[in-house]
Amino acid sequence: MILSNDRNHLLSPLGAKITLAVLLLVAVLVPLLNLSVPPGSAFHVPTYVVSLLGKYLCFAMLALSVDLIWGFCGILSLGHGAFFALGGYAMGMYLMRQIGDRGVYGNPILPDFMVFLNWKELPWYWYGFDAFPFALLMVLLVPGLLALVFGWFAFRSRVTGVYLSIITQAMTFALLLAFFRNDMGFGGNNGLTDFKDLLGFDLQDDGTRAALFVATAVMLVLAYLLCRWIIGSKVGRVLIAIRDAESRTRFLGYRVEYYKLFVFTVSAMLAGIAGALYVPQVGIINPSEFSPANSIEIVIWVAVGGRGYLHGAILGAILVNYAKTYLTGAAPDIWLFFLGGLFIAVTVLLPKGIVGSLDQLRGRLPGGFKPKAQAKVQEMPGE
Numbered sequence: 364m365i366l367s368n369d370r371n372h373l374l375s376p377l378g379a380k381i382t383l384a385v386l387l388l389v390a391v392l393v394p395l396l397n398l399s400v401p402p403g404s405a406f407h408v409p410t411y412v413v414s415l416l417g418k419y420l421c422f423a424m425l426a427l428s429v430d431l432i433w434g435f436c437g438i439l440s441l442g443h444g445a446f447f448a449l450g451g452y453a454m455g456m457y458l459m460r461q462i463g464d465r466g467v468y469g470n471p472i473l474p475d476f477m478v479f480l481n482w483k484e485l486p487w488y489w490y491g492f493d494a495f496p497f498a499l500l501m502v503l504l505v506p507g508l509l510a511l512v513f514g515w516f517a518f519r520s521r522v523t524g525v526y527l528s529i530i531t532q533a534m535t536f537a538l539l540l541a542f543f544r545n546d547m548g549f550g551g552n553n554g555l556t557d558f559k560d561l562l563g564f565d566l567q568d569d570g571t572r573a574a575l576f577v578a579t580a581v582m583l584v585l586a587y588l589l590c591r592w593i594i595g596s597k598v599g600r601v602l603i604a605i606r607d608a609e610s611r612t613r614f615l616g617y618r619v620e621y622y623k624l625f626v627f628t629v630s631a632m633l634a635g636i637a638g639a640l641y642v643p644q645v646g647i648i649n650p651s652e653f654s655p656a657n658s659i660e661i662v663i664w665v666a667v668g669g670r671g672y673l674h675g676a677i678l679g680a681i682l683v684n685y686a687k688t689y690l691t692g693a694a695p696d697i698w699l700f701f702l703g704g705l706f707i708a709v710t711v712l713l714p715k716g717i718v719g720s721l722d723q724l725r726g727r728l729p730g731g732f733k734p735k736a737q738a739k740v741q742e743m744p745g746e
Contacts, residue, residue, distance in 0.1 A: 378718070379591060382674040383584060389416075390580035394573035410569050414644050415688065417576040419681045421641040424583050426664040426680035427673060428633035431590050433662070434671035435599065436626050437606035439524075441658045442531030443634050445538050446506035448652035450635025452542075453505055455555035455648040456489060457498035458566075462559050475557070476550045486548045495562060502639040503632050510631030511624065518620035518627075523609070532655045539653035554649025561643050572644070579640045583677070586633050590673050593626070602626055663706050669716030678717060 393416060396408040425447050432438040459474040473485055491497040513534060517527060545551035564571045593599050601622050604612045613619045642648045651657075660683075668679020683705070690698045713720045 378672065378674045379587075382587060382677060386580055386584050386587075390577050390584075394577055397573055398569060410572050413569075413572050413576050417572075417579045417644045418641060419684050420576075420579045420583050421637045421644070422661075422664070422684050423677040423680040424579075424586050424637035424640075425634050425661055426668070426676040427583070427586055427590060428630040428637065429661050430665045430668075430670065430673060430676035431593070431633070432626055432630045433665060434673075434676070435594050435606060436602040436623060437609070438623060438627060439528045439662070440531045440627075440630075441528045441655065441662065442533075442535040443630070443661055444655070444658035445535040445653055446510060446631040446634035447638040447641070447657075448538070448542075448648065448650075449506045449509065450502045450638030451642040451648040451652060452549060452555065452638075453492075453498055453501040453635070454639035454642045455558070456492040456501075456549075457495060458558040458561065458643060459555050460489070460493040461561070462557070474550075474555075476553065476555075477548070480545060482548075489548070499639075502635050506631040506635035506638075507628050510628045514624045514627040518623045521620075532658065535653055535655050535658055539650050539655075542650040542653060550649070552650065554647060554651075555642075556647040556649075558643060558646060566643055566646070575640070575644050579644070582636060582640060586636070587673060587677070589629075589633075593629070594673075598622065598625070660702070663702065663709075665716075667705065667709050667713075667716055669718035669720075672716065672718040672722075675716050675718035682717075 393408055393413060396406055397410060397413050400407040402409075425443065428446075429440060429443050432440060462474070473482060477485070492501070513531075517530065522530065541547055542549050542554075543552055549555065558566055560566060561571065561575075564574070566572075594602070601612065601617055604617075605619055605622060609619060638648075638652075661680075664680040664683050665676045666679070667683055668677065669675025683702075686701070686705075687698060690701055709716065715723060
């Protein structure tokens with residue numbers, strides 16, 4: 364049996380209530396202020412702000428998926444941007460199939476970039492993407508299957524620590540190079556863009572933008588509840604024990620690789636959903652989303668918010684991306700220096716992140732991220 368004394372701290376009921384309340388309030392208030400308040404009012408939320416906030420929520424879900432494996436199982440993935448991008452490409456392929464004869468070249472079967480490149484027929488892996496249910500299935504299946512296959516070989520071989528981080532980054536870089544190729548059939552360097560409709564609704568319409576924002580907020584709430592449920596279950600107790608004492612957990616008879624494989628696959632599917640919600644709101648998906656630097660940035664979001672605190676990952680993603688939006692507009696030359704300095708400052712001054720440091724100040728977690736009473740693993744009668 365796995366006993367963990369820090370799990371209740373990391374799954375703070377107060378933090379959960381505040382997170383859910385804020386997300387639900389935002390899901391109602393932002394669209395209401397966008398659609399019901401006249402543009403001249405000080406309380407009006409412009410449509411571009413709605414899309415920007417929707418993008419932040421997508422990034423929050425992505426950070427949540429990384430925190431699930433890093434904060435609670437000790438798996439530091441530097442390749443989660445790949446799962447995010449694959450989910451985005453799956454949704455982008457569906458949106459491209461909806462353009463039909465309104466595209467630049469007027470071919471209802473082939474996407475415009477294929478017509479431009481003189482493709483004669485639709486590649487077999489594009490079949491089915493004219494149906495929304497099939498696209499949703501691929502959003503889950505493609506990242507999940509990649510994570511399953513990758514994790515199966517990595518975890519069975521007991522690849523851990525920095526070595527696992529390196530090979531996840533190598534996987535992401537390999538996909539980056541592959542998707543840059545025009546002959547892959549995914550738009551090459553330009554990617555997929557110029558989307559028109561989603562389920563028959565104009566993507567440029569204010570109502571559609573507001574609906575996408577609400578859908579993103581609701582999915583973030585569901586993802587948060589799913590992560591809390593996993594960590595609060597017996598599986599979650601085993602994951603925390605693996606994080607704190609993997610060898611001891613293995614010696615007690617637990618198949619550590621199966622637990623890692625499960626949580627890694629679930630995390631990849633959550634990242635794919637985040638990517639699918641991201642694409643219709645920003646209007647483009649291209650190979651730059653596979654960039655290893657993006658995956659490293661995700662880890663910084665989680666570290667800033669607080670590794671091992673689900674609501675901390677959400678907070679970190681939103682704060683860092685807001686800073687990125689502001690600084691890339693006000694002082695684009697210093698953004699990367701700021702990001703690097705932020706990571707160093709958090710590591711040195713706030714090693715537990717914002718949420719963890721606040722918990723420490725309140726006296727709730729005096730020992731930091733790994734309390735003095737760490738997760739204990741012991742054999743109980745009947746197991």
